[in-house]
Amino acid sequence: MPSIRKYTKDFGYSYSFGVFPTLELLTHRPEHVIKVVISPKGYKNHGIEEIQLLARKNHIEIEKSEGIVEKISGSENTYCFGIFKKFENHIEKNTQHVILVSPSDMGNLGTIMRTSLGFGYKDVVIIKPAADIFDPRTVRASMGSLFTIRFQYFSTFKDYQQQFPEQHLYSFMKDAKVSLEEASFEKPFSLIFGNESSGLSGEFRSVGTSIAIPQTKLVDSLNLSIAVGVGLFEAQRKAL
Amino acid sequence: MPSIRKYTKDFGYSYSFGVFPTLELLTHRPEHVIKVVISPKGYKNHGIEEIQLLARKNHIEIEKSEGIVEKISGSENTYCFGIFKKFENHIEKNTQHVILVSPSDMGNLGTIMRTSLGFGYKDVVIIKPAADIFDPRTVRASMGSLFTIRFQYFSTFKDYQQQFPEQHLYSFMKDAKVSLEEASFEKPFSLIFGNESSGLSGEFRSVGTSIAIPQTKLVDSLNLSIAVGVGLFEAQRKAL
Incomplete structure (x- = not known):
C-alpha cells in the first residue's frame, strides 16, 4: 500500500x-x-x-x-x-431491515448502525445518493458496528423492493397516516427513514404504512438518528 | 463589543x-x-x-x-x-425534568435539548462538570432549542435533589433493577442519564428507580443521545 x-x-x-x-x-x-x-x-x-x-x-x-x-x-x-x-456486504431475507433513504451525515449514519445493532437489527439498507459508509467519521460514530452489521446499497428504493417483496414496509414521516403510539408491526418488516433535511418524499405515504413519531410543535423535527432510535425500539417492542 | x-x-x-x-x-x-x-x-x-x-x-x-x-x-x-x-435560566417545579450528569460532548448536549423539546420536556438540568451549553456547536446541534428550553446547572446531584424533593427519580443505567419495557413513571418525574463514557456511577442504583434500556450484547452501549431519546419517548408515553 x-x-x-x-x-x-x-x-x-x-x-x-x-x-x-x-x-x-x-x-x-x-x-x-x-x-x-x-x-x-x-x-x-x-x-x-x-x-x-x-x-x-x-x-x-x-x-x-x-x-x-x-x-x-x-x-x-x-x-x-x-x-x-473496503469490503462488499449483503443483507439477508426474512429479517428486520433498517432502510435509510439518502442519509447525508456521516455521524448520523454511524450512530444509526450502532443503534440498529444495539436493538437487534442486523440489516441496514442505504438508498443512494448517500454518505460514505467507509468514511472514518462514519466508522468512528458506529463504534465499529460497521464490522458486524450487514449492509447493502441500492440505487433506488424500487430496486430494493423488487428484491425483497415479502417485507412489510413502514415509512417514517411527519405527515403520516398512523401515530407510532397506535402503530403495529408485522414481521418481517422494514423501517424506512428519509434524509436529514428533507425527510421522505410524499410518494412514501403510500409505501406500506406511513408512521409519525408524535412530537411538539416547538421543534421543526427530531434529529434523524433520534427518530431512528425511537422507531427501532418501538417497532421491536410491539412487533407481532 | x-x-x-x-x-x-x-x-x-x-x-x-x-x-x-x-x-x-x-x-x-x-x-x-x-x-x-x-x-x-x-x-x-x-x-x-x-x-x-x-x-x-x-x-x-x-x-x-x-x-x-x-x-x-x-x-x-x-x-x-x-x-x-449569555443568559441565566431556571427550571420549574412540578414538571418533568431531564437530568444530565456530566455530559461531555457538545453535539450530544445540543441534540438532547432538541429531543427534550420535541417530546415536550421543557426543563433540562445539568450536573457539573459538563460541556458548555453556550458553545456554538451545542447551540447548532440544539437547532436553537437552547433559546426555548429552561436549563439550570448544579454542582452536585444532591444540590438538585434538595431543591426539588417532590420529583420521582428514574436513573438510566445498564446494570439496573427494572427494564424500560416494564417500568412505569409517576409524575412529576426526573429522568437521569450519565456521562457518554462512564454512564451513571453505582450510587445512582439506589436513587429512585434504576432503569435499563434493553439492548443486545453486540454493542458496548447506545449513544447517549439515543438512550435519552428512547427514554424520554417511553416515559412520556407511559406516564401516570
Missing part, C-alpha cells in the same frame, strides 16, 4: 480510529485488515494490549508511531487506528 | 450559526441579541429575509459580510449567525 494519507472517498481502504472500533475491526473482519498503527501514548491502555494480541494472532503488521496516529486521525487523544480494505 | 473572534468558553457572548438557530434566537431571545451577521450568499434564502425582518423589528444591528461568516463559522455553507449575550 502507498504511504498513509488522510482519507478520501476514492481510496480502496479506510481507517478505524480509536481503541474500541479497532478492536471490533480485528475481531469481526481480521481478513480485511492491512495494518494496525499504535501510538506509544496508548501503551498503558488495556485495549491496546488486546489489539496487539489480536494483530499478532492474525499475522497483521503493527506499526508504532505517535506522529502518524495524530496526523491521520487529526486528534491528540487517539491511541491507534486500523487500516482495512 | 470587541472584534468578532472564534468562540472560546470564557466569552460573555456566543454565536448561533445557521439560519434556523438564528431564527430561534431572534424569536425567543431578542433581548439578548447583540448583532446579526449575514453573508450575501444567503440573500435568496427565505429564512434570511425573515431574519432581517425580525432584526429590524427588534432594532438589532445587521452586518453584511461573507468573509466574517465563513471565518467565524468555519463553514462555507453557513449563511448567517447571531451574536448573543
Whole structure:
C-alpha cells in the first residue's frame, strides 16, 4: 500500500480510529485488515494490549508511531487506528431491515448502525445518493458496528423492493397516516427513514404504512438518528 | 463589543450559526441579541429575509459580510449567525425534568435539548462538570432549542435533589433493577442519564428507580443521545 494519507472517498481502504472500533475491526473482519498503527501514548491502555494480541494472532503488521496516529486521525487523544480494505456486504431475507433513504451525515449514519445493532437489527439498507459508509467519521460514530452489521446499497428504493417483496414496509414521516403510539408491526418488516433535511418524499405515504413519531410543535423535527432510535425500539417492542 | 473572534468558553457572548438557530434566537431571545451577521450568499434564502425582518423589528444591528461568516463559522455553507449575550435560566417545579450528569460532548448536549423539546420536556438540568451549553456547536446541534428550553446547572446531584424533593427519580443505567419495557413513571418525574463514557456511577442504583434500556450484547452501549431519546419517548408515553 502507498504511504498513509488522510482519507478520501476514492481510496480502496479506510481507517478505524480509536481503541474500541479497532478492536471490533480485528475481531469481526481480521481478513480485511492491512495494518494496525499504535501510538506509544496508548501503551498503558488495556485495549491496546488486546489489539496487539489480536494483530499478532492474525499475522497483521503493527506499526508504532505517535506522529502518524495524530496526523491521520487529526486528534491528540487517539491511541491507534486500523487500516482495512473496503469490503462488499449483503443483507439477508426474512429479517428486520433498517432502510435509510439518502442519509447525508456521516455521524448520523454511524450512530444509526450502532443503534440498529444495539436493538437487534442486523440489516441496514442505504438508498443512494448517500454518505460514505467507509468514511472514518462514519466508522468512528458506529463504534465499529460497521464490522458486524450487514449492509447493502441500492440505487433506488424500487430496486430494493423488487428484491425483497415479502417485507412489510413502514415509512417514517411527519405527515403520516398512523401515530407510532397506535402503530403495529408485522414481521418481517422494514423501517424506512428519509434524509436529514428533507425527510421522505410524499410518494412514501403510500409505501406500506406511513408512521409519525408524535412530537411538539416547538421543534421543526427530531434529529434523524433520534427518530431512528425511537422507531427501532418501538417497532421491536410491539412487533407481532 | 470587541472584534468578532472564534468562540472560546470564557466569552460573555456566543454565536448561533445557521439560519434556523438564528431564527430561534431572534424569536425567543431578542433581548439578548447583540448583532446579526449575514453573508450575501444567503440573500435568496427565505429564512434570511425573515431574519432581517425580525432584526429590524427588534432594532438589532445587521452586518453584511461573507468573509466574517465563513471565518467565524468555519463553514462555507453557513449563511448567517447571531451574536448573543449569555443568559441565566431556571427550571420549574412540578414538571418533568431531564437530568444530565456530566455530559461531555457538545453535539450530544445540543441534540438532547432538541429531543427534550420535541417530546415536550421543557426543563433540562445539568450536573457539573459538563460541556458548555453556550458553545456554538451545542447551540447548532440544539437547532436553537437552547433559546426555548429552561436549563439550570448544579454542582452536585444532591444540590438538585434538595431543591426539588417532590420529583420521582428514574436513573438510566445498564446494570439496573427494572427494564424500560416494564417500568412505569409517576409524575412529576426526573429522568437521569450519565456521562457518554462512564454512564451513571453505582450510587445512582439506589436513587429512585434504576432503569435499563434493553439492548443486545453486540454493542458496548447506545449513544447517549439515543438512550435519552428512547427514554424520554417511553416515559412520556407511559406516564401516570
